[in-house]
Amino acid sequence: MSEPRSTVERSGLPHRLEAVGEALTSGSDVLEACAVAGGELARDGASVAEVVDALRVTWQELTGSDPGLDVVQTMLTAWSETTLGYLHQLSCEDPLTGLSSQAHLRSRLSELYRLGDAVRGPVVGAYALVVFGMRPGDDPVEAPVDHFTRAMRLARAGELARTAFARDETVARVGTHRVGILTRRDEHLGRRVQVLRTLLEGVEPGSPVRVWIEGLPGTDAGAAMLFDELARA
Template sequence: MSEPQPAVERSGLPHRFEAVGEALISGSDVMGACSVAGEELARDGASVEETLAGLRAVWREATGGDPTYDVVAALLTAWSETTLGYLHQLSCEDPLTGLSSQAHLRSRLSEVYRLGGPGVPGGIDDYALVVFAMPFGDDPSDHPGDHFTRAMRLARAGELARTAFARDETVARLGLHRVGILTRRDERLGRRVQVLRTLLGGAETDTAVRVWIEGLPGTDASAGMLLDELARG
């Protein structure tokens, strides 16, 4: 006996568009089927050209004509939203260390600035940026080209930072050897910074880790430049 044929071969329709073809033939919810197909194709990594080509093929197979604007819009909206969601997840986390990315920290800072600038209750005056820098040259394996070793050291230090800042703070990688922590400015901030300094000092055997509170500038644009400068330092 021959092996059963895949559904895509049995139907003759492009992959992920079987439900769209069924909806066209039965007169059911075509827009909903197109939205589901757009989401699935985005998760598969299909390009927008492949997605549109599949829609056109199934439409011509079922109706002999081209899809309408509303159908194309439903498909591409679902495809783009799913793709953007995936890219956003990638940009939120640094893949080597598991810390938040600099892009995510930048986005969180922008959210805080939208709450209010200097002098506005609940705005930027209520937040602080705690920064620490891992020393260079104190680890025999810390060669200039050994990005993996430095990333692992930052990852370990980031876990210690989450011990001292265990609420909803954003702990992010800044460049090759710095970590930035966006946290609320309250009466316990100084103590938590001291705890972090103690934890990091225990993790390093030769050279002390620099820990400090960085003043946040008055505008969102200046905050972006500050992060760039810290990442280069």
């Protein structure tokens, strides 16, 4: 037998908003519940209007008032990030920055692991991943959740990366504020990384940008774990 439903679930709140109602009535972290619900609604295919309507119905039902700006912002931020993540998986190009998508970079690397490199040998010795990050809070005009501003900065940084790595390298967005460059490992790699660092510091004066060479794991599964870690940081 199934367990009895909670009072909130029995009250007829919109789908995916039951946990938000529980948090609201119990005094627990309602913003965290909104973030989870926003992601779930995005995966369900709900539109922005449907998300806002469901949130308003929940608040009106339980408090008699409309939700605050911080609540709406948290819900829509989670919705947009989940939606963009889905779009990234469908496309070879990140829709906001014009860089290659993280999924495309992973696919390219997986192909190299499968085929190896007939000329240079194993992937680990033949290739490297150059990574740099634009710190989310180092621009005084950027709000903490201003995804558009952050994307434009990444797009600009990506163009500089293509200046330093102008051959057949894959330059891709990794997570919300990092760029990864899949490149051959040769005697010029260190110098090209230094050129990239100089170019990036030219557009971020007074804020040194961290650029590093990430060694590739021995297996494709290890590479997948590395990408997940880079994307979350």
